[in-house]
Amino acid sequence: MSTLIKNARVLDAEQLTTKDILIEDGKIKAIGHDLNQQYGAADHVICAADRFVTPGLVDVHVHLRDPGLTEKETIETGTLAAAHGGFTTIGAMPNVDPVPDTPAKIALMVAENAAKAHVHVAQYASITTNRQGDELVDFEGVKQAGAFAVSNDGSGVQTAGTMYRAMCGAAKAGLTLAAHVEDDSLTMGGVMNAGPVADKLGLPGIMGISESSQIARDVLLAEASGVHYHVCHVSTAESVRVIRDAKRAGINVTCEVSPHHLLLTDADITLDNPMLKMNPPLRSPKDRAALIAGLLDGTIDMIATDHAPHTDAQKSGSMKTAAFGITGLETAFATLYTALVKTRLLTLSQLIDLMSTKPAQLFDLDQAGRLAPGMPADLAIIDLDHEYEIKAATMLSKGHNSPFIGWHVYGNVLMTLVDGQVVYGKD
Ligand SMILES: NC(=O)N[C@@H](CC(=O)O)C(=O)O
Ligand SMILES: [Zn+2]
Numbered sequence: 551m552s553t554l555i556k557n558a559r560v561l562d563a564e565q566l567t568t569k570d571i572l573i574e575d576g577k578i579k580a581i582g583h584d585l586n587q588q589y590g591a592a593d594h595v596i597c598a599a600d601r602f603v604t605p606g607l608v609d610v611h612v613h614l615r616d617p618g619l620t621e622k623e624t625i626e627t628g629t630l631a632a633a634h635g636g637f638t639t640i641g642a643m644p645n646v647d648p649v650p651d652t653p654a655k656i657a658l659m660v661a662e663n664a665a666k667a668h669v670h671v672a673q674y675a676s677i678t679t680n681r682q683g684d685e686l687v688d689f690e691g692v693k694q695a696g697a698f699a700v701s702n703d704g705s706g707v708q709t710a711g712t713m714y715r716a717m718c719g720a721a722k723a724g725l726t727l728a729a730h731v732e733d734d735s736l737t738m739g740g741v742m743n744a745g746p747v748a749d750k751l752g753l754p755g756i757m758g759i760s761e762s763s764q765i766a767r768d769v770l771l772a773e774a775s776g777v778h779y780h781v782c783h784v785s786t787a788e789s790v791r792v793i794r795d796a797k798r799a800g801i802n803v804t805c806e807v808s809p810h811h812l813l814l815t816d817a818d819i820t821l822d823n824p825m826l827k828m829n830p831p832l833r834s835p836k837d838r839a840a841l842i843a844g845l846l847d848g849t850i851d852m853i854a855t856d857h858a859p860h861t862d863a864q865k866s867g868s869m870k871t872a873a874f875g876i877t878g879l880e881t882a883f884a885t886l887y888t889a890l891v892k893t894r895l896l897t898l899s900q901l902i903d904l905m906s907t908k909p910a911q912l913f914d915l916d917q918a919g920r921l922a923p924g925m926p927a928d929l930a931i932i933d934l935d936h937e938y939e940i941k942a943a944t945m946l947s948k949g950h951n952s953p954f955i956g957w958h959v960y961g962n963v964l965m966t967l968v969d970g971q972v973v974y975g976k977d
């Protein structure tokens with residue numbers, strides 16, 4: 551089976567050029583001109599009509615909610631949402647029920663993902679039993695069973711001793727440790743960023759030091775243990791500074807930032823609105839500026855959505871009681887392309903690096919992140935030229951908890967292919 555994508559605009563040495571892409575048996579066979587002369591006619595032709603074709607996007611931070619929380623999302627709906635957003639590989643976080651904290655549970659989840667997912671799913675195991683306390687997971691065992699990394703996302707690892715032992719174990723097993731950094735003794739029941747906006751709204755605040763102080767602890771533990779330490783969803787200027795300094799010291803640390811922390815701040819919270827409640831919270835404009843500076847100087851390695859679907863009921867009422875988290879898979883590319891690339895803060899090539907090439911490289915997902923002969927045909931065809939409105943009605947995720955609904959953006963994903971098969975497509 552062969553497919554020819556005609557007239558694709560692809561990035562080549564940071565410039566967009568028009569080429570054809572030939573796919574054979576799920577892999578990219580060739581990228582170039584007049585491919586039918588060399589390889590003969592393809593079984594199928596997709597006319598890209600000068601639309602942008604990107605290597606499939608890679609998101610290392612997604613909540614699929616399956617098993618156990620399937621009223622919010624399932625493997626099917628979450629990975630359809632990923633395909634709709636142009637993502638072809640996602641990392642699934644372990645805050646599900648039961649928590650994948652044994653080799654047997656990981657093996658089961660890996661099998662379920664393979665049977666039900668529309669895109670490639672890399673599965674996280676937890677760091678500790680049931681994502682809490684101090685008993686470590688069998689890292690060698692979960693790696694053998696198919697876990698690609700470990701994380702307690704949703705909660706921080708509270709004690710240095712447990713984190714250090716976890717890092718030593720993960721390093722020995724060759725697993726990246728991805729940390730949700732949050733010191734519970736500094737969180738104090740907050741629901742949004744601590745500061746003048748929270749004070750004005752009368753809402754309890756979450757201090758930035760609950761995040762940054764744990765990163766400061768962890769980079770030193772990472773240095774001592776030799777683990778690849780990855781920081782999830784950095785949100786403050788101090789976090790960026792600590793990570794920048796750690797990188798300069800040669801420590802093996804990487805980090806991600808979410809689209810919402812790049813696009814919004816607590817100044818956008820003008821009333822008690824659960825759609826703007828997530829963990830970590832939207833920070834100050836000064837923090838947002840530091841995140842963008844961190845992206846530009848390479849301190850921040852990648853963008854990850856932290857797609858966190860919840861039911862309408864769980865996201866209604868007051869920020870004091872609503873669930874933390876917003877969806878992201880179906881809005882990430884378009885919102886970032888519109889706000890950062892069209893305004894020339896980033897080039898398109900830099901955005902694709904941050905959303906595909908670098909997450910694939912840094913998480914050893916060596917079958918993702920590049921459009922090149924021999925690679926799996928994982929790609930998305932995107933219309934960069936026509937403005938559209940983000941609407942809840944077009945979302946394939948079960949969760950409609952997005953603050954970006956109603957935004958007018960560019961960068962509509964028209965079609966997504968995984969292993970050469972169309973997993974999302976509009977005519
Ligand atoms: N980000 C969130 O606000 N919520 C996430 C958990 C997490 O990423 O920490 C969730 O699972 O809902
Ligand atoms: Zn988290």
Ligand SMILES: [Zn+2]
Nearest residue numbers: 643703704856
């Ligand atoms: Zn998360």
